Amino acid sequence: MAGVNVKSEIKPLKKVLLHRPGKELLNLTPNTLEELLFDDIPFLKVAQAEHDAFAQALRDNGVEVVYLENLMAEVLDANPALREQFLKQFIEEAGIRTERYQKILFDYLNDNYKTNIDLVLKCMEGVNLTELHTDKSNSLVDLVSESSKMVIAPMPNLYFTRDPFAMIGNGVSINRMYAVTRNRETIFAEYIFTHHPDFKDVPQYYSRYSAFHIEGGDILNINEHTLAIGISQRTEPDAIDEIAHNIFKDETSPVDTILAFNIPNNRAMMHLDTVFTQIDVDKFTIHPGIMGPLTVFEITPEGEGIKVKETSGTLEEVLEKYVGMPVTLIPCAGGDRIAAEREQWNDGSNTLCIAPGRVVVYERNDVTNALLRKNNIDAIEIPSAELSRGRGGPRCMSMPIWRED
């Protein structure tokens, strides 16, 4: 299956991109948690077992699972000249400024990680100064530096494959991320969507070099004509203007309406998909906390440009207009504020829909999961004690590549 095809949030999922959490999680420390966007340090062995259970649940439901690290290694295997280019770019973007250190790191990584898959996994893991064995007598920096510190920071958020790039119909948005720690994640997308034979012809609607940030957790394909994008902590309105122009300009894209949902700017609701996901033709999960402050803007093409207006009506009315039937909003954990806040913090609203009425959910969100079943939703539970410490659920941990039309 070459290319990408995602024109819905709910149609049967055929192919998905994941990243199995790796040694990058071992390089989280209490002092770096905030900068690296984690709230605690997951126990890697258990996080991997939970993630494998997630992948298996998807395979059991007929979904082909591909891994980010493998696609990237395939690109480098097929184009040996890119290995050097990638590594230099990666080291530079990791913030290594001096030529001396750029060379030390290049040689260390290139010489010690001979296969491309090992190199890619090592880049994700990060590099500790203790690995480098530099000669302390010819550099003041080395002499005064702590002996154990990360000279290349780890990339612990990679298992949230939803965010660095996002499929929109038959195209892709390669994102500029909100936080420095996540910006290197999109280098992999740049290589895959430029060089991988399955993905190099996919139209690109956004560039990682654009000035404004936008993340995939804010992008929802409501149907082939309608896209919803969150204005959030992670996505700036300027980025939505820019992507709207690019999508409307593409004659092959049927998208003619973008709904911009203005959600509160805070960590608990960092992306639209942390507060709102579609789970059936006429059902959505929702965090009750966004109902009050939510405004929705409608963006449509006008001439060479775009036209923007605020929509009127309740959220139900707005959604009904676009899905073409009455809709039910299922509040996370029912109506109770304490249960809703607790379960939303652990991604109760962040479900991955794999067919209409069938979703993958974290098992810990008992109240929400029972409510979904009461609404005739088939909720497939996966273990989540460790994965949830990164603040993302099944939708965040997956990037659909292909859904049936």
Ligand SMILES: NC(=O)NCCC[C@H](N)C(=O)O
């Ligand atoms: N779509 C999502 O909501 N993704 C979750 C991302 C969690 C990650 N720790 C972050 O803060 O970016």
